[in-house]
Amino acid sequence: MTTIAPSKRFQLPYTISLEKRVEDYPKWFPPAITIGAVLIAFLISGIILKLIGGEPLRVASFFYEATFGSWAVFSDTLVKATPLIMVGLACAIAFRMKLWNIGAEGQFYLGAFAASLVVLVPLVPPESPKVVIIGAMIIMGMIGGAVWGFIPGFLKARFQVNEIITTLMLNYIAISWNNFWIFDRWSDAGFQMTPTFDKSAWLPRLADYAREYKMFSGITLHLGVVFGIIAAGIMWWILERSSWGYEIKLIGDNPNAAKYAGINIARNIVLVMMVSGALAGLAGMSEVTGVVHRLQERISPGYGFTGIIVAWLAKLNPFTVILVSILFGALIVAGREIQPSGLALMLQGFILFMIISSDVLLRYKVRLTRQTA
Numbered sequence: 001m002t003t004i005a006p007s008k009r010f011q012l013p014y015t016i017s018l019e020k021r022v023e024d025y026p027k028w029f030p031p032a033i034t035i036g037a038v039l040i041a042f043l044i045s046g047i048i049l050k051l052i053g054g055e056p057l058r059v060a061s062f063f064y065e066a067t068f069g070s071w072a073v074f075s076d077t078l079v080k081a082t083p084l085i086m087v088g089l090a091c092a093i094a095f096r097m098k099l100w101n102i103g104a105e106g107q108f109y110l111g112a113f114a115a116s117l118v119v120l121v122p123l124v125p126p127e128s129p130k131v132v133i134i135g136a137m138i139i140m141g142m143i144g145g146a147v148w149g150f151i152p153g154f155l156k157a158r159f160q161v162n163e164i165i166t167t168l169m170l171n172y173i174a175i176s177w178n179n180f181w182i183f184d185r186w187s188d189a190g191f192q193m194t195p196t197f198d199k200s201a202w203l204p205r206l207a208d209y210a211r212e213y214k215m216f217s218g219i220t221l222h223l224g225v226v227f228g229i230i231a232a233g234i235m236w237w238i239l240e241r242s243s244w245g246y247e248i249k250l251i252g253d254n255p256n257a258a259k260y261a262g263i264n265i266a267r268n269i270v271l272v273m274m275v276s277g278a279l280a281g282l283a284g285m286s287e288v289t290g291v292v293h294r295l296q297e298r299i300s301p302g303y304g305f306t307g308i309i310v311a312w313l314a315k316l317n318p319f320t321v322i323l324v325s326i327l328f329g330a331l332i333v334a335g336r337e338i339q340p341s342g343l344a345l346m347l348q349g350f351i352l353f354m355i356i357s358s359d360v361l362l363r364y365k366v367r368l369t370r371q372t373a
Contacts, residue, residue, distance in 0.1 A: 018364040025362065030315055033361055037354035038313070038327075044354075045347045059343070067330035075206070075221040079291060081322075081329030083108070083300075085228030086283035087307030088314065088321040089235050090145075094276040096239060096316055097252040101273065103152060103167025104280040105304025106174030107145040111281025112288045113178050114144025116295040119201045120186055120194060130200045137201065137285055138227075145281015146274040148174060153273025157266035163273070171304065182297055193296035203290035224286030228322070231279060235318040248272060280304065301332065309352045 046056035067077045087104045094101035115137040117123055124136050152166035179192075186194040206219040239245040251258040251265055259265060283303065288295055306328055314320035328348070335344030 015369045017367045017369060018360070019367050020364055021362075030362060033358045034313060034315065034355065037358040038351055041347065041350035041354045044350050045343070048346070049343070063330070063334045067333050071215075072218045072220075073333070075219045077326060077329045077333050078221050078225055079329070080332040081325040082222075082224045082228050082290070083283040083287050083303045084307060084310055084325035084328055085225070085322055086231055086279050086286065087303050088310035088325055089228075089231055089318055090276040090279035090283070091307045091311035092314065092316040092318060092321060093235060093239065093248070093279070094272055095311055097248045097268065097272050099153075099156070099252075099269065099272055099276075100164045101149070101152075101167050101276050102164055102308065103148065103170050103304070104276070104307050105300060105302070106167070106171035107148045107277040107280035108284040108287075108300055108304050109171075109174040109178050110148040110277075111141040111145035111284030112295060112299055113174075113181070113284075114147075114281065115141035115285035115288055116194065116197075119197045120295070126198060126200070128200070133201050134203065134289065137289055138282065141281045141285025142278040143281070145277040145279070145284065147277070148281070149273040149275075149277020150270060153270040156273070157269040178295065178299075179297060182295060186295065188294075194294045197289070197293045201289060202293055203286065205290070222286075222290035224290040227282060227286055228325075231282065232318040232322055235279075239318065280307070306332075306348065309348060309355070313351065313355050 046060070049056050049059060066073060068074050087108060090104050090107065091101055118133060118136045118140050119126075123140070124133055148170060151170060152161070152163045155161035155166055156163045182192055182194060188195045203223040205222040206216040208216075210217040210219075237245075239248065247258065247263050247268060250261070251263060251268055255265060284299070287299055287303075292299060310321055310324045310328055314324045331344045331348060
């Protein structure tokens with residue numbers, strides 16, 4: 001009688017393990033990981049689109065034409081990227097100190113509200129020069145956002161209240177606060193918006209100069225993008241060249257060492273949250289004065305939450321925030337044109353997931369070990 005030997009279970013010739021990094025990685029490695037994560041997110045989205053009967057290459061071509069195909073559509077992309085630049089910077093400076101500001105959306109709304117007070121109360125005479133009105137709106141927008149950032153900052157510094165919870169809850173309060181004034185006190189003929197601001201409260205747009213320069217015809221880009229670029233330069237200098245930036249990073253990396261060095265952690269928590277809120281408030285001011293020219297319901301399609309993705313994708317680098325914001329501005333513009341419209345949101349979700357997942361490669365090495373008999 002013959003016996004049959006039991007079959008051996010199939011095994012891969014290699015095993016995969018993770019090994020914690022002990023040495024520094026080269027400077028090119030984090031950007032390469034980020035670019036790779038974005039490309040994989042696009043690839044996964046393309047595969048899913050193909051599985052549901054779509055044409056990924058055709059969609060990609062349409063995406064490019066709708067967002068970068070001409071100066072006119074590219075200006076629309078930059079208009080959507082403008083608030084994302086400032087909100088991304090707001091999240092980046094808070095995240096540098098390991099403060100998880102999830103309230104940029106509410107700070108955006110409060111900045112828009114405070115800036116609108118200049119026109120709707122009004123806080124300055126309506127006949128004032130345009131530079132005075134715009135300047136007052138910039139200051140008020142930043143103050144509104146800073147106040148909304150001060151509340152969770154103070155609670156964190158004084159009572160150790162979790163800033164994730166407070167900033168998230170303050171988002172809903174800010175939106176409801178705006179809606180009260182829009183629906184009840186400042187409603188324009190019963191609609192969910194205020195009356196249109198006078199043109200003296202509008203940020204200059206390139207299209208305004210189309211009569212003198214035909215090339216600017218249809219170009220909707222406004223002065224807010226300059227605010228974002230200037231803010232990025234200032235944030236880079238603060239974080240990379242100033243002593244305060246060193247304190248921010250030290251507190252984020254090692255709070256005990258910062259405390260031992262005599263750094264006032266509580267004061268820095270409040271200041272960083274206020275600066276973060278001020279940047280988000282500036283984004284709100286830019287949107288009401290540069291795009292909609294009034295305060296209205298749902299002025300933000302989620303800029304505050306998208307700014308979190310922008311900050312992480314940029315690895316908290318202020319100048320990289322500008323480039324990433326343009327990418328996400330393109331996703332917002334494409335979301336209006338591409339059907340199904342949820343495709344852009346799906347792509348944003350995949351990008352966030354892949355970026356978070358790719359951070360593992362910055363902390364660990366992947367080891368392939370050959371199996372031996």
